[in-house]
Amino acid sequence: MQDLPLGFDLAAVRAGFKYKDRPDLALIFSRTPARAAGVFTTNAFQAAPVLVARENLDRSDLMRAVLVNAGQANACTGEEGLADCRRTLDLLAGHLDISAGEILPASTGVIGVRMPMPTWEKSLPGLVENLGKCTGEQAAMAIMTTDTFPKTAAREIELDQGRVRFWGMTKGAGMICPDMATMLAFVLTDLQVDGALWQEMLAGAMEQSFNAITVDGDTSTNDCVLALAGGGSRAGLHSSRDRDIAAKALEDVCRDLAYQIVKDAEGGTKVMHIRVTGAADSLDARKAARAVGNSSLVKTAMFGCDPNWGRIVAALGRSGAVFDPDKVRLSLAGLEIFSKGRPVDMDIDEVFAPLLSSRDIQVDIDLGRGQGEYFLMASDLTDEYIRINSDYRS
Structure with a gap:
């Protein structure tokens, strides 16, 4: 857990959406409101969690949690799929004592399959109980589909006001092609930064990382990169040098994760x-x-x-x-x-x-x-x- 930025906890459980032998439900939790940024798929068929996450970010850039499941994409499921997604956030919000609008959802798996809501209701209490007891690798394993290994990356930097950590995890091995985002990825930092600049930094890092990889020329309905900056280090960007160092660290984490996706391409050897x-x-x-x-x-x-x-x-x-x-x-x-x-x-x-x-x-x-x-x-x-x-x- 030492690689995690200050102020964040992870959780993962075996919910049983599709995979029986490993975790398939993950939670990222920020102990205080974190500045959130996101970049999403350009596919015209956008999954329910993409639509709901965008709605929540449009209302506010302050978030407390990210909820991710593997097994069902909740894509092309109509109004019922949107209702299912919102219901999962309502359920989790009740367990965490926060607002559903402070949670960003993400899903990966088979397109066109409705969420098994009884499974969600049964699994969320154990997920919340597991907060802080989960390693980064376990959380990354919970979001995999055809991946053969969990993918994480971390960097530490020194700014004028102190040390700052960046950490990220991703999943992806197929349906990978440039034009945002072609996988799920989540980046955390304890940097203090305003929302507009954080979004700008993430968009810049995307072009040198996740938007510069390809496996098979296909993009997905669920692709997103979500980034939370919690400010736990109390170190902000007070000079152009600080900003350049932080931007490079963010880009380095994203490029590391992007390389791991291509390395783990479905059936890939090169x-x-x-x-x-x-x-x-x-x-x-x-x-x-x-x-x-x-x-x-x-x-x-x-x-x-x-x-x-x-x-x-x-x-x-x-x-x-x-x-x-x-x-x-x-x-x-x-x-x-x-x-x-x-x-x-x-x-x-x-x-x-x-x-x-x-x-x-x-x-x-x-x-x-x-x-x-x-x-x-x-x-x-x-x-x-x-x-x-x-x-x-x-």
Whole structure:
């Protein structure tokens, strides 16, 4: 528990929504009102917990708790699903002696399934009793679906007024693609910060982390990142140096968690670190990186340790980025493989076979046009991904 920021407690219990052998219901509790920020999915089908969380944040940026369940997404469940979600908050609020409007809900699991309300009613008292007795890893385990390991990250920084802690947990292994948020993530800090600045900091960190990863090109109905700043350290941002240090710590936690998502991609064996430079602008760089990272052909080549540069340049060519093909340079695992419109003269299979067997593979692309750049982490695509997603509902 030593990594948790001051003023926060965690809880997790086995409710039995879907998973019988591990916790599947988690609670984050702030002992005092915390400044809350949130970023949500852009999917048109937004789950009930997303809609309710947004409603609560629209009313106030002061929150006391985050309630998360795994097993049912409570998405595409109509007005009944919204009522179910609000009922869970009412029930929890009664046990915590706070307002339902001070709780942010989040859910993950199968779309289109109603919440089992008797299970909620039975589980919430034990969840509240467990507050403060739960480790970060146990809480992170309770929000997993197809994840193979719990994902947490922490940082400590020194500001002018003292030490500040950041801690986060996330879940996600499939339905992962840029454009917010493609998973559930929760970040806590004991920093003192006003709500508007905290929202700005979170949005900035998103672009360098959760919005810069892809597994399969799909986004979900339930994606959100929720962040609470409780102020327990009593250290605020009283200089531009403080603000830069805090913003970097928040970004570092988010990037650490984002990397863990790609590392744990459903069936994944590789993480491609795709860096595009030399683009006309950052938008073109992003187009190029995402075209490569979302290409099924590039992903399967990486799974097979195949240095098939043709698939990468073909993805670049259809990305919509503007560049001169004769000026493009491509390197894999730190070694240039394509330049000036043609492959570099070498036995690529012999040279790259050992390089592409690593878990992490650098893919460096220079478009040779301008100063735009973008970084994206992407997984490979394997036969195990197909197996997992062919029977997910069961």
